[in-house]
Amino acid sequence: MPAHTYDVIVLGTGAAGLTAALRAAAAGMEVGLFEKAEKVGGTSAWSGGTVWLPNNRHETALGFDDSREQVITYLDSLSHGLMERPLIEAYADTAPEVAAWLEDNSPVEFEILRGMSDYHPEHPGGKREGRSLECTLFPYAELGEWADRVTVGWQLTGQITMSESSLGRKAPDGVPAAELARRRIRDERGAGQALVGRLLKGCLDRGVHPQTGCRGVRLLCEGGRVSGVVIDGPDGPFEAHALGGVVLATGGFEHDAELVRTFLRGPLDRAVSVPTNTGDALRMAMRIGADLRDMREAWWVATIDVDVPGHGVVPWQVNSERTRPHSIMVNDDGLRFTNEAANYNALGNAFHVVDVFRFAYVNHPAWLLLDHHFLTSYGLAGHRPPAPTPDWLIEAPTIRELAERLGMPADALETTVQRWDRNAVEARDPDFHRGESHHDRAWGDPAFGHTPQATIGPLDTPPFYAIRVRCGALGTKGGPRTDTDARVLDVDGAVIDGLYAAGNAMGSIMGMTYGGHGGTLGPGLVFGYLAGRHAAAVAAASRTMA
Numbered sequence: 103m104p105a106h107t108y109d110v111i112v113l114g115t116g117a118a119g120l121t122a123a124l125r126a127a128a129a130g131m132e133v134g135l136f137e138k139a140e141k142v143g144g145t146s147a148w149s150g151g152t153v154w155l156p157n158n159r160h161e162t163a164l165g166f167d168d169s170r171e172q173v174i175t176y177l178d179s180l181s182h183g184l185m186e187r188p189l190i191e192a193y194a195d196t197a198p199e200v201a202a203w204l205e206d207n208s209p210v211e212f213e214i215l216r217g218m219s220d221y222h223p224e225h226p227g228g229k230r231e232g233r234s235l236e237c238t239l240f241p242y243a244e245l246g247e248w249a250d251r252v253t254v255g256w257q258l259t260g261q262i263t264m265s266e267s268s269l270g271r272k273a274p275d276g277v278p279a280a281e282l283a284r285r286r287i288r289d290e291r292g293a294g295q296a297l298v299g300r301l302l303k304g305c306l307d308r309g310v311h312p313q314t315g316c317r318g319v320r321l322l323c324e325g326g327r328v329s330g331v332v333i334d335g336p337d338g339p340f341e342a343h344a345l346g347g348v349v350l351a352t353g354g355f356e357h358d359a360e361l362v363r364t365f366l367r368g369p370l371d372r373a374v375s376v377p378t379n380t381g382d383a384l385r386m387a388m389r390i391g392a393d394l395r396d397m398r399e400a401w402w403v404a405t406i407d408v409d410v411p412g413h414g415v416v417p418w419q420v421n422s423e424r425t426r427p428h429s430i431m432v433n434d435d436g437l438r439f440t441n442e443a444a445n446y447n448a449l450g451n452a453f454h455v456v457d458v459f460r461f462a463y464v465n466h467p468a469w470l471l472l473d474h475h476f477l478t479s480y481g482l483a484g485h486r487p488p489a490p491t492p493d494w495l496i497e498a499p500t501i502r503e504l505a506e507r508l509g510m511p512a513d514a515l516e517t518t519v520q521r522w523d524r525n526a527v528e529a530r531d532p533d534f535h536r537g538e539s540h541h542d543r544a545w546g547d548p549a550f551g552h553t554p555q556a557t558i559g560p561l562d563t564p565p566f567y568a569i570r571v572r573c574g575a576l577g578t579k580g581g582p583r584t585d586t587d588a589r590v591l592d593v594d595g596a597v598i599d600g601l602y603a604a605g606n607a608m609g610s611i612m613g614m615t616y617g618g619h620g621g622t623l624g625p626g627l628v629f630g631y632l633a634g635r636h637a638a639a640v641a642a643a644s645r646t647m648a
């Protein structure tokens with residue numbers, strides 16, 4: 103089998119893998135960067151590109167109060183015993199360094215996603231603003247032939263930054279057409295496209311050229327350490343050897359039905375990540391005795407199935423659509439069951455509730471209900487009246503008829519909506535506390551500022567609409583357990599020399615939590631950085647000894 107030796111090998115070209123490759127290359131290492139798909143960027147390129155890097159220097163510059171201690175206090179308050187203190191401390195220590203290092207050593211350029219809070223801002227140490235960063239627009243013209251080799255998603259195409267989306271509110275009336283036309287000249291992209299574009303440019307500038315269509319399949323071990331990996335490439339299998347180590351950054355296992363069934367704590371009906379995330383790293387690491395962490399968890403997100411022109415029926419993340427006023431969620435009994443405006447990851451817990459008498463997931467799948475006022479004001483997944491109601495949306499002239507169409511008890515649904523409407527007059531939700539958290543209001547209708555009305559409004563304008571809501575995931579969280587340098591540990595707690603993990607391929611440090619906007623990419627960048635730095639140091643030491 104043909105073979106090549108690198109200093110450091112990285113598998114996967116999402117944000118975690120690119121950061122690991124960039125960090126190792128900046129230390130002067132020759133990096134082999136391999137990607138299973140034909141295009142690079144992974145789910146990171148489809149994402150909002152927001153990174154939760156608390157206590158960063160942009161906060162300091164704007165005078166926001168933050169500190170290592172507050173970050174740790176906040177995460178501790180969300181741990182439920184699932185987070186490991188040394189890893190949380192490593193994260194709090196390294197996140198500010200990573201934000202600064204990337205800006206000082208690569209084309210990465212961050213700014214704060216203004217007005218957006220942590221996902222549990224009322225918890226001790228929680229913040230209303232500052233910890234979530236996103237990249238400024240990046241001209242893909244600078245990527246040359248690589249511009250067309252970055253994958254683009256269906257939900258976020260990267261024409262604008264998240265600050266300019268309905269979330270960030272920097273452009274309340276939308277980005278003007280003239281500005282969009284100007285951006286097209288050099289193909290300037292925001293969100294995940296900007297993050298991946300900037301990291302990729304940093305890698306290319308340092309001589310790291312990703313090799314696509316190359317799937318890591320089996321780790322090579324020699325002398326008690328991981329010495330390389332077998333790659334299935336376009337011309338057949340070959341061996342890639344590494345002096346410093348192999349970094350697993352291949353995303354989660356959400357697209358492997360068997361792994362999902364084996365490990366996750368409840369239903370995951372729709373994965374919204376790239377389809378190549380099938381748990382390859384997990385299988386490779388398990389095969390050589392790696393310990394595992396956080397296997398039951400995923401970055402949960404509610405989804406609806408919609409028909410997107412050019413893409414067919416896709417799982418659409420339903421976020422601001424369920425947090426804006428004039429919409430609620432109910433279960434098949436016609437009952438509300440949660441705070442619909444809660445953060446999407448926390449919502450996963452509500453979908454996973456089991457009624458022990460019926461022995462059924464009583465809230466899953468659920469229904470999203472909207473009235474006509476909602477649809478005309480905000481639209482849903484690209485649809486807005488007066489366009490004819492699409493096939494994927496159920497419509498009825500009254501709540502009773504809607505219940506009949508959905509096959510649920512009509513009296514129960516009428517009672518639910520009447521109670522919601524009565525409380526909505528006073529903009530309160532005594533049942534599930536919707537609108538009480540700063541988070542809920544920040545995701546609501548900006549026209550109402552940070553008031554409960556931003557998320558609470560009656561369903562009183564016919565016709566009424568419904569669509570199935572299913573528990574999905576941005577990716578799974580489970581994977582090999584690591585130490586604070588992202589080194590994989592074996593089942594006895596010993597370091598497996600030469601093996602690292604980062605991003606969703608790594609057993610997450612976050613337990614069941616999502617810290618704030620960018621809560622998955624933030625840890626991905628931090629542990630990618632730690633992995634790249636450590637593997638580079640090992641390779642340098644090995645070169646010196648040779």
Ligand SMILES: Cc1cc2nc3c(=O)[nH]c(=O)nc-3n(C[C@H](O)[C@H](O)[C@H](O)COP(=O)(O)OP(=O)(O)OC[C@H]3O[C@@H](n4cnc5c(N)ncnc54)[C@H](O)[C@@H]3O)c2cc1C
Pocket residue numbers: 113114115116117118119136137138139142143144145146147148149150151152153154255257258316317318319351352353354374375376378379380382383401419576577604605606607619620621622623624626
């Ligand atoms: C629409 C959308 C918006 C989102 N917005 C945000 C956000 O703003 N902030 C945030 O924090 N998170 C967000 N997320 C989630 C976030 O995108 C992911 O959690 C994150 O990208 C995972 O990064 P990663 O580097 O671990 O994996 P990925 O970016 O998925 O990259 C993994 C790569 O590894 C490759 N691979 C798989 N197996 C192999 C193998 N055997 N060998 C070689 N390569 C392999 C895959 O093809 C893929 O390219 C969003 C997700 C979506 C879908």
